Amino acid sequence: FRRVLFRSPGFKPLALEGVGVDEHLGRAVDLSLTFTGEDGSPVPLQSFFHHGRPVILDLVYYRCPMLCNLILNGQTESMRQIPWTPGNEYEVVTISIDPRETAQTAQEKKATYLKDFDKPAPGWHFLTDYNGHAKTLAEEIGFHYRYVRRQDQYAHPAAIMVLTPAGKIA
DSSP, X not given: OHHHHHHSTTOOOGGGTTOEEOOOTTOBOOTTOEEEOTTSSEEEGGGGOOXXXXXXXXXXXXXXXXXXXXXXXXXXXXXXXXXXXXXXXXXXXXXXXXTTOOXXXXXXXXXXXXXXXXXXXXXXXXXXXXXXXXXXXXXXXXXXXXXXXXXXXXXXXXXXXXXXXXXXXO
16 A cells, blocks of 8 residues: 555655755845854854855755765765866855754764865865754755654755855855
8 A cells, every 4th residue: 555655646755745945046045144164163154155156055964874975976076077176166065954963073074075075175164053044044045854753864855056156046
């Protein structure tokens, strides 16, 4: 019975209700939102919007067992193939949606991806939630996710956002 329902057109498992991405092209995000930096200090989002650089924004969670790693692996491979350097021509801001994750977890994830990237990336930042601002930012950009208590995981879409130097969704 479960298998039949799962394959029925239009059927969505309960854990995925409300999960998805809504496009909000041109919408400005609140750059005053604050997150926790890799060193444990509060960092306003606006600190990554300077010098006319676009910002690649990833909302993930660092202990995700699969999808977030696939997103970051693909992004890393794409970034490796372009001649630009994060911190020179663009910024990358990766933020955990899991409020339980710490700056140490972000540091560890950053070390893993910078090793894989295998070239300098001074403009790739790994942040964690601060006062629920990850959820606020997610709603602003149309990134809808939910916590699934029974699995102790987040159901979330796969998406990478690009923001203009002025902080608008591109």
